[in-house]
Amino acid sequence: MALAEDFFSISEETEIVQAIKEAEENTSGEIRVHLEGHTSLPVFERAKEVFFHLNMDKTADRNGVLFYLAIENKSFVIIGDEGINQKVEADFWDSIKNSVIEYFKIADFKTGLITGILNTGEKLKAHFPYQEDDIDELPNEISKG
Ligand code: CA
Ligand code: CA
Numbered sequence: 001m002a003l004a005e006d007f008f009s010i011s012e013e014t015e016i017v018q019a020i021k022e023a024e025e026n027t028s029g030e031i032r033v034h035l036e037g038h039t040s041l042p043v044f045e046r047a048k049e050v051f052f053h054l055n056m057d058k059t060a061d062r063n064g065v066l067f068y069l070a071i072e073n074k075s076f077v078i079i080g081d082e083g084i085n086q087k088v089e090a091d092f093w094d095s096i097k098n099s100v101i102e103y104f105k106i107a108d109f110k111t112g113l114i115t116g117i118l119n120t121g122e123k124l125k126a127h128f129p130y131q132e133d134d135i136d137e138l139p140n141e142i143s144k145g
Helices: 010-023 043-053 092-105 109-124
Strands: 030-036 064-070 075-080 142-144
Touching: 010 030, 010 109, 010 142, 030 043, 030 109, 043 064, 043 075, 064 109, 075 092, 092 109
Parallel strands: 030 064, 030 142
Antiparallel strands: 064 075
16 A cells, blocks of 8 residues: 555654564564554454564463554554553553654654654563563564455
């Protein structure tokens, strides 16, 4: 889908992927970003579908985190897997989402995502610290469509 393909420049994508790597140096949590031009489903439902489609529920500690952005819908959802949700405070994702939305409001989507990704790494460190023998269970990349 062209909208998602062209949303970030190659260098912006590189910066976002770099943020994922940096965040995953703090935590065993696995972060991914998914961009979509448009969805006709309720966005939360669609984000969950993408989460499963990307096999993000298959991590050993159930600590995958998906940042899902539907461009035309102007919607943004963060999905954390159940291992995380059992450990963090109820407003954990809302507080991260709020830090992202601040930048989205001024149309700085790259900085918004990077801020959210790095925040997630910092905040997950307490519950899911990085381990010496860490495996990169989910690819650090932006998926689309
Ligand atoms: Ca990992
Ligand atoms: Ca990863």
